[in-house]
Amino acid sequence: MKDYIIEIDGVEFSYEEVESREELALKGVDIKIEKGEFVVILGHNGSGKSTLAKLINGQHFPTKGDITINGMNTKDSKKIWDIRSTCGMVFQNPDNQIITTVVEEEVAFGPENLGVPQEELRARVDKCLEIVGMTEYKKHSPALLSGGQKQRIAIAGILAMNPECIVLDEPTAMLDPSGRKDIMDTIKFLNKEHNKTIIHITHYMEEAIDADRIIVMNSGEVVMEGTPREIFVQVDKMKELGLDVPQVTELAYLLNKNGFNVSKDVLSIDDMVNAI
Numbered sequence: 001m002k003d004y005i006i007e008i009d010g011v012e013f014s015y016e017e018v019e020s021r022e023e024l025a026l027k028g029v030d031i032k033i034e035k036g037e038f039v040v041i042l043g044h045n046g047s048g049k050s051t052l053a054k055l056i057n058g059q060h061f062p063t064k065g066d067i068t069i070n071g072m073n074t075k076d077s078k079k080i081w082d083i084r085s086t087c088g089m090v091f092q093n094p095d096n097q098i099i100t101t102v103v104e105e106e107v108a109f110g111p112e113n114l115g116v117p118q119e120e121l122r123a124r125v126d127k128c129l130e131i132v133g134m135t136e137y138k139k140h141s142p143a144l145l146s147g148g149q150k151q152r153i154a155i156a157g158i159l160a161m162n163p164e165c166i167v168l169d170e171p172t173a174m175l176d177p178s179g180r181k182d183i184m185d186t187i188k189f190l191n192k193e194h195n196k197t198i199i200h201i202t203h204y205m206e207e208a209i210d211a212d213r214i215i216v217m218n219s220g221e222v223v224m225e226g227t228p229r230e231i232f233v234q235v236d237k238m239k240e241l242g243l244d245v246p247q248v249t250e251l252a253y254l255l256n257k258n259g260f261n262v263s264k265d266v267l268s269i270d271d272m273v274n275a276i
Contacts, residue, residue: 002032002034003034003035004032004033004034004035005033005034005035005069005070005086005164005165005197006031006032006033006056006067006068006069006087006165006197006199007031007032007033007066007067007068008029008030008031008032008052008055008056008065008066008067009030009065009066009067009068010028010029010030010064010065010066011026011028011029011030011052011055011062011064011065011066011067012024012026012027012028012029012062012063012064012065013025013026013051013055013060013062013063013064014063022219024063024220025048025051025220026048026051026052026055026062026220026221027219027220027221028065028221029048029052029065029220029221029222030222031215031222033165033197033199034197035164035195035197036191036195036196036197037197037198037212037213038187038188038191038197038198038200038210038211038212038213039197039198039199039200039211039212039213039214039215040200040201040202040207040208040211040213040214040215040228041053041199041200041201041202041214041215041216041217042202042203042205042208042214042215042216042217042231042243043203043216043217043218043241043243044203044218044241044242044243046219047217047218047219047220048217048219048220048221049201049217050169050170050201051220052217053089053167053169053199053201055067055074056069056074056087056089056167056199057083057084057087057088057089057167058074058080058083058084058087059089061074061075062074062075069083069086069087069165070086070164072086081114085114085161085162085163086163086164086165087163087164087165087166087167088158088159088161088163088165088166088167089158089166089167089168089169090151090154090155090158090166090167090168090169090171091154091169091171092169092170092171092173092174093174094142094147094150094151094153094154095150097154097157098142098150098153098154098157100142101141101142101143102138102139102140102141102142103129103134103137103138103139103140103141103142103145103153104125104129104138104139106142106153106157107124107125107128107129107138107153107156107157107160108121108124108125108160109157110157110158110160110161111124111125111160111161111162114161124160124162125138125160126138128156128157128159128160129156131156131159131186131189131190131194132152132153132155132156132159132186133152133182133186134149134152134153134156137149137153146179147174147175147176147179148175148176148178148179148180148182148183151171151172151175151179151183152182152183152186154171155168155171155183155186155187155190159190163196164196164197165196165197165198165199166187166190166196166197166198166199167199167201168187168198168199168200168201169201170201170202170203171183171187171200172184172202172204172207173202173203180204180207184207187200188210205232205243205244205245205246205249206246206247208228208231208232209228209232209246209267209268210228211228212227213225213226213227214226214227214228214231214232216231216238216241216243218241223241224237224241228267229265229267232245232246232249232265232267233249233264233265235249235250235253235264246267246268248266248267248268248269248271248272249264249265249266249267251266251272252264252266252272252275262275262276263275
């Protein structure tokens with residue numbers, strides 16, 4: 001029997017009163033996510049992916065349907081802090097999340113407000129800074145850090161609350177390629193080594209290739225779901241949705257269109273080398 005941490009059943013949502021179903025931000029979304037799973041959600045702007053993240057984190061509540069986090073319904077106001085402690089959220093812009101003037105104080109802020117004892121708090125802060133590779137910056141001001149370093153501090157702050165699941169809403173969108181790689185390495189490390197359930201929302205296709213599962217959204221609905229190979233091999237369908245595929249996958253697609261018999265389910269440079 002599968003152990004689900006998140007169950008999304010028939011969820012509809014609108015930010016304001018609408019006259020037709022077509023105007024809904026989410027339209028009958030059904031998703032189940034297992035504990036320890038690494039799920040990537042793709043979709044162009046306005047597809048509903050960020051709205052879904054906010055509903056999972058209890059920032060908004062479904063207009064119709066239910067979302068349960070470890071059996072807790074997000075509509076239950078008495079459980080909202082338990083829900084947010086179970087599913088921590090990292091936003092696109094770390095400046096919107098960082099509120100203190102010293103890195104270690106920032107990481108301590110969440111668990112301190114949860115009433116974590118001082119001795120345990122110190123241990124948590126040190127451990128989380130170590131996990132994200134920011135120990136040497138613990139006395140620094142977050143304002144003096146790079147975008148990638150700020151994002152790692154934001155992740156450490158969520159980690160310090162010891163969530164089972166981390167929802168990341170386009171955390172690499174404002175970073176350069178080096179910063180994006182650092183954050184993705186951190187995300188994959190948390191999933192593989194610390195068994196954290198990861199829900200990663202992105203528009204960078206290369207960030208999705210190591211996921212256990214990809215969910216593609218369009219106009220508030222789930223339109224595709226499967227492993228990275230199952231999703232990205234459908235190049236024409238992805239392009240119809242206004243989305244790209246990893247560059248090497250597109251190269252394999254173009255080679256096939258031009259008469260070269262190359263495997264289509266190529267996701268990485270190593271895959272391409274083997275295929276050729």
